[in-house]
Amino acid sequence: xxxxxxxxxxxxxxxxxxxxxxxxxxxxxxxxxxxxxxxxxxxxxxxxxxxxxxxxxxxxxxxxxxxxxxxxxxxxxxxxxxxxxxxxxxxxxxxxxxxxxxxxxxxxxxxxxxxxxxxxxxxxxxxxxxxxxxxxxxxxxxxxxxxxxxxxxxxxxxxxxxxxxxxxxxxxxxxxxxxxxxxxxxxxxxxxxxxxxxxxxxxxxxxxxxxxxxxxxxxxxxxxxxxxxxxxxxxxxxxxxxxxxxxxxxxxxxxxxxxxxxxxxxxxxxxxxxxxxxxxxxxxxxxxxxxxxxxxxxxxxxxxxxxxxxxxxxxxxxxxxxxxxxxxxxxxxxxxxxxxxxxxxxxxxxxxxxxxxxxxxxxxxxxxxxxxxx
Amino acid sequence: xxxxxxxxxxxxxxxxxxxxxxxxxxxxxxxxxxxxxxxxxxxxxxxxxxxxxxxxxxxxxxxxxxxxxxxxxxxxxxxxxxxxxxxxxxxxxxxxxxxxxxxxxxxxxxxxxxxxxxxxxxxxxxxxxxxxxxxxxxxxxxxxxxxxxxxxxxxxxxxxxxxxxxxxxxxxxxxxxxxxxxxxxxxxxxxxxxxxxxxxxxxxxxxxxxxxxxxxxxxxxxxxxxxxxxxxxxxxxxxxxxxxxxxxxxxxxxxxxxxxxxxxxxxxxxxxxxxxxxxxxxxxxxxxxxxxxxxxxxxxxxxxxxxxxxxxxxxxxxxxxxxxxxxxxxxxxxxxxxxxxxxxxxxxxxxxxxxxxxxxxxxxxxxxxxxxxx
Ligand SMILES: CC(C)[C@H](C(=O)O)[C@@H](O)C(=O)O
Ligand SMILES: CC(C)[C@H](C(=O)O)[C@@H](O)C(=O)O
Numbered sequence: 147x148x149x150x151x152x153x154x155x156x157x158x159x160x161x162x163x164x165x166x167x168x169x170x171x172x173x174x175x176x177x178x179x180x181x182x183x184x185x186x187x188x189x190x191x192x193x194x195x196x197x198x199x200x201x202x203x204x205x206x207x208x209x210x211x212x213x214x215x216x217x218x219x220x221x222x223x224x225x226x227x228x229x230x231x232x233x234x235x236x237x238x239x240x241x242x243x244x245x246x247x248x249x250x251x252x253x254x255x256x257x258x259x260x261x262x263x264x265x266x267x268x269x270x271x272x273x274x275x276x277x278x279x280x281x282x283x284x285x286x287x288x289x290x291x292x293x294x295x296x297x298x299x300x301x302x303x304x305x306x307x308x309x310x311x312x313x314x315x316x317x318x319x320x321x322x323x324x325x326x327x328x329x330x331x332x333x334x335x336x337x338x339x340x341x342x343x344x345x346x347x348x349x350x351x352x353x354x355x356x357x358x359x360x361x362x363x364x365x366x367x368x369x370x371x372x373x374x375x376x377x378x379x380x381x382x383x384x385x386x387x388x389x390x391x392x393x394x395x396x397x398x399x400x401x402x403x404x405x406x407x408x409x410x411x412x413x414x415x416x417x418x419x420x421x422x423x424x425x426x427x428x429x430x431x432x433x434x435x436x437x438x439x440x441x442x443x444x445x446x447x448x449x450x451x452x453x454x455x456x457x458x459x460x461x462x463x464x465x466x467x468x469x470x471x472x473x474x475x476x477x478x479x480x481x482x483x484x485x486x487x488x489x490x491x492x493x494x495x496x497x498x499x500x501x502x503x504x505x506x507x508x509x510x511x512x513x514x515x516x517x518x519x520x
Numbered sequence: 521x522x523x524x525x526x527x528x529x530x531x532x533x534x535x536x537x538x539x540x541x542x543x544x545x546x547x548x549x550x551x552x553x554x555x556x557x558x559x560x561x562x563x564x565x566x567x568x569x570x571x572x573x574x575x576x577x578x579x580x581x582x583x584x585x586x587x588x589x590x591x592x593x594x595x596x597x598x599x600x601x602x603x604x605x606x607x608x609x610x611x612x613x614x615x616x617x618x619x620x621x622x623x624x625x626x627x628x629x630x631x632x633x634x635x636x637x638x639x640x641x642x643x644x645x646x647x648x649x650x651x652x653x654x655x656x657x658x659x660x661x662x663x664x665x666x667x668x669x670x671x672x673x674x675x676x677x678x679x680x681x682x683x684x685x686x687x688x689x690x691x692x693x694x695x696x697x698x699x700x701x702x703x704x705x706x707x708x709x710x711x712x713x714x715x716x717x718x719x720x721x722x723x724x725x726x727x728x729x730x731x732x733x734x735x736x737x738x739x740x741x742x743x744x745x746x747x748x749x750x751x752x753x754x755x756x757x758x759x760x761x762x763x764x765x766x767x768x769x770x771x772x773x774x775x776x777x778x779x780x781x782x783x784x785x786x787x788x789x790x791x792x793x794x795x796x797x798x799x800x801x802x803x804x805x806x807x808x809x810x811x812x813x814x815x816x817x818x819x820x821x822x823x824x825x826x827x828x829x830x831x832x833x834x835x836x837x838x839x840x841x842x843x844x845x846x847x848x849x850x851x852x853x854x855x856x857x858x859x860x861x862x863x864x865x866x867x868x869x870x871x872x873x874x875x876x877x878x879x880x881x882x883x884x885x886x887x888x889x890x891x892x893x894x
Contacts, residue, residue: 229716229744236717267646267756288662288683293720296687296727305724306684309662313670313677341770342603343610346667350679353670370603377778381755382641396715400774404751 148182150433150471153214155191155207158227158235159444160454160509161220167456167513168218168463174517175467175476182473191242192222192235193444202227202238211246211437216470218463219439224446244285246435248419249315250322251282251398252469253441255405258414258457259488265410265503268381276384276408279334280391281323282398284419286315287347289395311347311394316354323392324363325423335367335389339376339397351394373397380404402441411502412442413455416462418469425472436470438462448501452508455500457484460516483519487512522556524807524845527588529565529581532601532609533818534828534883535594541830541887542592542837548891549841549850556847565616566596566609567818576601576612585620585811590844592837593813598820618659620809622793623689624696625656625772626843627815629779632788632831633862639784639877642758650758650782653708654765655697656772658793660689661721663769685721685768690728697766698737699797709741709763713750713771725768747771754778776815785876786816787829790836792843799846810844812836822875826882829874831858834890857893861886 154169156162169186176184189207196202202222211217222235242248256277257263266273291308327334338355340348352370359368371379371387379386380401393401406415421435440458448454461484468477490498499505500512507515528543530536543560550558563581570576576596585591596609616622630651631637640647665682701708712729714722726744733742745753745761753760754775767775780789795809814832822828835858842851864872873879874886881889 267642269643272641289718295720296724303687305720306682307719307721308680308682310680344663345681346669346679347681350670374773374777377774378781381778382781399748400751403748404755407752407756
């Protein structure tokens with residue numbers, strides 16, 4: 147029996163509440179299976195770690211993450227550790243991404259169920275059928291290039307950042323996008339997004355994406371979009387970008403957040419950040435390390451009330467099984483259970499949706515129902 | 521009588537058609553007034569200039585633009601001068617912006633009339649009342665920092681661009697945003713957009729915007745948004761950003777295009793690129809140089825058919841009168857005429873809208889009606 151070590155980082159705000167439900171779901175699929183077992187352990191990360199240790203990413207947490215097969219995260223941050231705080235959670239997040247080499251951020255944006263169409267800010271005829279997966283390069287570009295702060299010599303009145311990409315960095319993220327496109331049947335189209343009419347790093351990006359796909363994945367369809375025009379399409383014609391949106395770190399930050407509001411509630415969407423191509427089960431199989439987390443924030447305003455939507459975290463757990471552990475079957479089972487719960491007719495005024503979707507069900511009850519279905 | 525010299529750059533595709541109507545509108549307000557006269561002259565710029573002179577921005581055109589009080593532009597580019605062409609129009613545009621010192625790009629996004637709500641990709645209740653003005657820094661940031669292409673020594677496998685801002689560059693664009701906010705009654709709120717949780721240039725941006733407004737315009741309300749979260753709001757709650765969105769070059773490129781699809785047709789929206797704060801009429805009044813153009817592209821697919829929407833260009837002409845020439849009255853008159861035309865009940869199957877808004881009226885007829893109303 148395969149045994150996997152999963153590190154859990156509940157984080158701040160609603161993080162611990164939503165993570166608790168995803169943990170129950172993982173424990174359930176682990177108990178139900180005779181092929182694998184999951185060993186879960188919790189560690190401190192984010193604002194709570196700042197409070198207890200003075201730093202967002204204590205070395206014991208980093209070490210546990212490095213030794214884990216995969217990491218499930220809640221959400222971090224909050225006003226207590228905001229812009230004016232001396233120590234903030236963000237650097238911890240960026241260090242964790244960089245140290246684990248998590249270069250591939252994967253963010254699907256789709257409506258888990260047509261019954262959710264009414265929550266989209268887009269007209270239903272435009273939102274219906276939206277099915278995009280943003281594949282964002284996560285440890286390169288302007289996030290990790292050299293920079294100079296204002297007030298630093300020689301030119302104190304100036305600040306700058308460097309947006310930098312190497313051929314190898316673009317190749318490897320292109321391969322992840324291609325693997326994801328190929329996992330679908332028929333394979334998904336790839337829309338590469340850049341600003342090649344202005345930026346040198348984008349011209350390199352466009353050239354390397356084009357060549358890598360042509361040489362290694364000639365069966366995939368590729369087009370190129372400028373980031374400004376991609377941002378327009380995501381509002382007025384998102385289906386034009388159905389498939390895989392492949393882009394660099396900063397554009398991916400913007401476009402993945404922009405697309406994530408189409409389904410109407412951030413509470414629904416999962417994400418994965420991987421250190422390599424998704425795992426493919428085989429004899430000499432080795433898990434691909436990754437962090438899995440809902441895309442929503444720590445929502446301190448509703449923390450502790452038991453009303454947060456756990457679905458984004460539960461679907462993140464499904465991605466963890468699929469991408470890090472190569473366990474497609476239990477991943478699909480979780481996704482189907484989520485879809486079922488969302489589509490169940492609302493019963494006796496109780497409803498099967500959390501408050502963000504106009505329902506009255508609590509975090510734990512929703513988790514219960516998903517566990518029951520499994 | 522004041523006399524102003526206006527350079528007209530019709531450009532490519534539908535550019536000449538839409539510009540022709542805006543020119544008629546300008547000639548009409550000039551004839552109707554005894555206070556000012558407009559002297560218009562046409563020059564080549566863009567793809568048409570590449571075809572006839574080998575370069576997008578011939579020196580005669582640049583010289584005329586430098587001597588003009590203001591510039592009215594159509595649209596440039598097209599597949600003929602696309603990504604693979606040896607000479608492309610974009611560098612001409614960037615040179616023109618830089619040479620004329622056009623550091624302030626102003627892009628309103630609003631629904632000229634509630635009767636257009638049905639064309640918005642957003643749900644009517646979300647689109648209704650959207651009224652944003654993006655003020656984008658246009659000649660700084662990553663567009664004009666040093667860069668290195670792939671294939672250039674020493675590290676040929678790498679390409680980079682520099683996102684750079686100086687205190688003075690951020691001060692002057694902040695002042696323009698403040699002037700625009702103050703021109704409204706009550707003054708508009710300012711939403712400054714950056715990525716200060718990651719970028720040094722954004723931290724400078726945030727600090728300078730905060731200080732400049734606090735010291736020079738303490739009466740204005742300011743908040744700060746991260747670019748990823750601003751991109752979300754523009755889709756799910758754009759009214760949260762009603763007022764002035766003040767941002768740097770690259771973020772402004774993305775967010776202004778994203779907001780521009782809210783009104784349902786790109787054909788409706790104008791833009792201004794200014795070399796200083798908007799002109800304020802006075803005794804020693806000097807026009808502020810600027811380029812005024814619709815935000816839509818050259819739309820080669822419908823060029824020459826006489827069906828393009830001239831409203832974006834006509835509203836750009838109104839901005840020209842207001843911002844460069846300090847002529848508020850004729851600017852307002854044009855804007856009112858446009859609103860009237862859009863709200864006229866459709867008459868006898870003909871309609872008063874162009875094809876992009878589901879109507880049947882041609883470019884010239886729409887221009888006729890606006891001239892009539894004036
Ligand atoms: C918190 C911030 C540094 C981070 C980013 O910009 O990458 C966040 O926006 C994200 O997308 O995970
Ligand atoms: C053509 C391109 C260089 C330009 C830009 O990015 O500034 C365009 O997108 C614009 O916004 O005017």
